[in-house]
Structure formats: C-alpha cells, structure tokens
Amino acid sequence: MGIGVYHTAIWARKRGIKLVVVDILDAYSTLISKMKLMGMETSSLENVDVIKLGGGSTAGNVRVKIKDISEPVILSKKFNEAYRAVLSEEKGQVLTLAFGLEKLFTALNLSERAVQLIIDQLAKYIGDDRRITILLVNSDILPENRKFVLNLLEDMATTVIRTSKMGRMIEFHIIKSINSELEGICVRF
Incomplete structure (x- = not known):
C-alpha cells in the first residue's frame, strides 16, 4: 500500500491538488512508520493536513483530533464540521486519503444502523467536484460478520x-x- 500512497501523493502535488488525510485509529501513522522501515521517502506524506479519529500518534500536520469515536452520530457530526472547515479553506481541489475504515468497523461494536450512518456520511460528498476521496480499506482485517461493509462501500464508490x-x-x-x-x-x- 505504501508505494501506491507515495505515488498518489506525488500525482496530487504535481497537479497542485491539496492532500488531506483522515487517520482512523493510527492507520496512517502506522503506514508512515512501515514505509520508513522499508527505506522509503516519506517527507511528502509527513507534512499533509490530518484529521485524526481516535488513536494517539501525531503523524502529519494534525488539524483536528476527534478523541471519542465510540458514538457514530457524534463522530459523524464532528467529522463533517472538521472536513468542511478544511474544504472551505481551499480554492482548488482536495484529495482525501482515508486510512483505517476497517479498524473503525472492526474495533467498534457498531449496529447495522450505525454502519449505514457512517456510509451515508461518506456518500454525502459524492459529486462534489472540489474533492477526490480514496478510501483505503484492508478487507482482510474485517471479520466475516462485517464483510457486508465492503459491499456497501463498493456500492457507493465510483x-x-x-x-x-x-x-x-x-x-x-x-x-x-x-x-x-x-x-x-x-x-x-
């Protein structure tokens, strides 16, 4: 995944597209650490704006940290406020890379209604030409009783x-x- 993320960041920078990261439960921070251990250049990924959902690391330029992610309604509201604030500052396009959705759906004991709420929140931004979003999901981590989440995400995705x-x-x-x-x-x- 690291190589793809690295090349995506370079692609965005060459086109003048701002990169924003959503780091769920330190998934992005962990990726950066692994890339460094592999000897990869990570400076282009370390100075990006980050919206943190849970976790404790501080990789990137953490703009907003939402500590309590246990209540999906509150999480969705706080995330939307933070994300809209970041989007409103930019005149051009924004590329959002979201890391760790599988952790969110696995770590929290979410009801199917709560899962649908999170999917609906993600879907709100489809068609907004100011932004491109890439959801990086490690499907191997999802337990069998959560595999339906992949179908919902894929159905929503372009x-x-x-x-x-x-x-x-x-x-x-x-x-x-x-x-x-x-x-x-x-x-x-």
Missing part, C-alpha cells in the same frame, strides 16, 4: 480497485468504474 501482492509484484485490478473503459484493467508493478 471506482473500486483491488490490490494484491504476488511475490515482489503488486497488482491493481479495477473492479468497478464510472468510466466503463477502465473496468477490468489490471496493472502490475
């Missing part, structure tokens, strides 16, 4: 890309796209 690693090769497979010419494309690195 593009779904599955990644897998085979030996030293990483594969990106476009499962769904609003651009029908992209569907089914598989790229290997």
